[in-house]
Amino acid sequence: MFVSAHYSGEDLIPKIQNNEPWKKVFGPVFIYLNWAMDSDNPLxxxxxxxxxxxxxxxxxxxNFPASEDFPTSDLRGSISGTLLVKDVYIDEEYMSVDSAYVGLALPGDAGSWQRESKGYQFWTRTDEDGNFTISDIRPGDYNLYAWVPGFIGDYKYEFDIRISPGCDTDLGGILYEPPRDGPTLWEIGIPDRSAAEFFVPDPDxxxxxxxxxxxxxxxxxxxxxxxxxxxxxxxxxxVYTVGVSDYRKDWFFAQVNRKKDDKTYQGTTWQIVFKLDEINQTGTFKLRLALASATAAELQVRVNDPKANPPLFSSGVIGKDNSIARHGIHGLYWLYTxxxxxxxxxxxxxxxxxxxxxxxxxWQNIMYDYIRLEAPPRHHHQLQNCSILARK
Structure with a gap:
């Protein structure tokens, strides 16, 4: 069974319409059998x-499959380039990023590759200078996507890319400017699309x-x-107190329901307590909420009034990841501002x-990836966006 909703939910199931022609090659599948003596270390x-x-x-x-639906290496193409990041509140210079994920998938919106399963995807990671090469790509039309550990959000290259047999495409420099409006007041976690850095308890x-x-x-x-x-x-x-609490010890890895004595469940409300020495009453602060997973959950946000109705923000019911039920630490990524x-x-x-x-x-829960509160923007940081992109 190559397609199932069992682990990650229906979001990853290809949606095939009536009378829609579709085919996809799964495989070849390699099966390797090895053996050891009883006296050998099984590891x-x-x-x-x-x-x-x-x-x-x-x-x-x-090179052995004799099918036109499985092109050999010489009938595939490649793409290369250099991914840089610009965030003036971290560094006013362009930053090269090591181990960023760069990939090709069917055309769509930024981040759409997460839920795309009808077509083929080809991914790699950048080196320490941000350079990347993806080889042996099936011919076709794609978008180029990326996400960068250490930064929130998703990148999408602005132009569609056509891969032709035997052709190498060099994009030169491409620039990702992650979501950012103002300086960081505080942050919780690491923006890496996983909840692994948070507190995971000992099992029963x-x-x-x-x-x-x-x-x-x-x-x-x-x-x-x-x-x-x-x-x-x-x-x-x-309750997490900024400047006092440690997310590695004090932030539970998933916002789960509380099991009550009568074996029913109760929703939960977590608090982030933080101190501000001064307030720009006319400014707008930005709360960035990156989620590593969600399963039939809703995220509501209130500020200084736990009974505010309606809440300042509601995600609505989101997610079918099943991550916690399958003993995972991440699922599909969600980003809210x-x-x-x-x-x-x-x-x-x-x-x-x-x-x-x-x-x-x-099983209804949210796994957080990263949370950040930004102050209103500082005008002296609104720099000219000088392009260094070199494209073909």
């Missing part, structure tokens, strides 16, 4: 399999998977972690309330 089998995987990756695309001893013990990078794969929230916060929800009028804020302590009210099942 050697795993290391051997990974070594063989590297060989097969270098051999792709295979009766559910512990010993294979995952002493593997901190895989703690989130233990079973039943969603129910630990109610044990850690039995009476009140999470909430305008916060300076009139809603006060000098001294302020509180942002993040509510997830949907509570029918234990």
């Amino acid at each position: 050697l089998l795993w290391e051997d399999a990974k070594a063989q995987m590297s060989i097969e990756v270098e051999s792709w695309p295979y 001893p009766k559910y512990i998977n010993k294979v995952l013990v002493n593997k901190p990078d895989l703690r989130f794969r233990q079973y039943g972690l969603w129910d630990r929230y109610a044990e850690l916060y039995p009476d009140t929800d999470l 909430v305008d916060v009028s300076g009139s809603l804020l006060v000098e001294g302590n302020n509180t942002i309330f993040l509510t997830q009210p949907r509570a029918t099942t234990p």
Whole structure:
């Protein structure tokens, strides 16, 4: 079964209309069988399999399939370029970015590649100077997309790209300017589309998977972690104080429902408490909310009034990722920008309330990737946008 909603939800299922012609090659599929003596370390089998995987990756695309639907390497094309980032509140110079993701997918909006599964996608990562090359691309029409760990948002190259057999395309320099209006007042997390940096609790001893013990990078794969929230916060929800709390210890990896004694569930409201020494009452602050995953959830935002109705912002019901139920740490990426009028804020302590009210099942949750509050823009940072792009 090559297509299923079981893990990531229906968002990734190809939507084929009546009488719509469509075909896609899955494979070739390589099956590798190895063996070891009873006296051998079984992990050697795993290391051997990974070594063989590297060989097969270098051999792709295979030249033996005798099908016009699987072009050989000489009938494919390539594309290259250099990705730079501009964020004047970090650096007034153009920044080269290491290990950014750059890929080709069917034409669409920025970020649409996440939910696109009818066509083919080809991805790579940049080197330390932002250079990238994608080889062995099937001929066709694409958009070029990118996202950069350390920065929010999605990049899309402004022109469509046509890949022709045997042709190499050099885009030269391309520039990504991530969403930004003003200087950072505070931030929580790391913008990498994962919740892995946040606090992941120890599992209930009766559910512990010993294979995952002493593997901190895989703690989130233990079973039943969603129910630990109610044990850690039995009476009140999470409160995070900027400048005091540590997101690695004090921010639960998922905003889950609280399991009650009668085995029903209750929505939760998290608080971010922060201090402002001065307020621009006429300015607009920007609250950036990047989500690493959402499952049948709703995110409501209120500022300094936990009972405000309607809330300042509501996402509506979003997500079908199933990440927490499948012991994952990320799913589809969501990015929201909430305008916060300076009139809603006060000098001294302020509180942002993040509510997830949907509570029918234990699986309804939000995983945050990164949260940032920006002050109104500083006019001296509104620099000329001088282009260094070189295109063909």
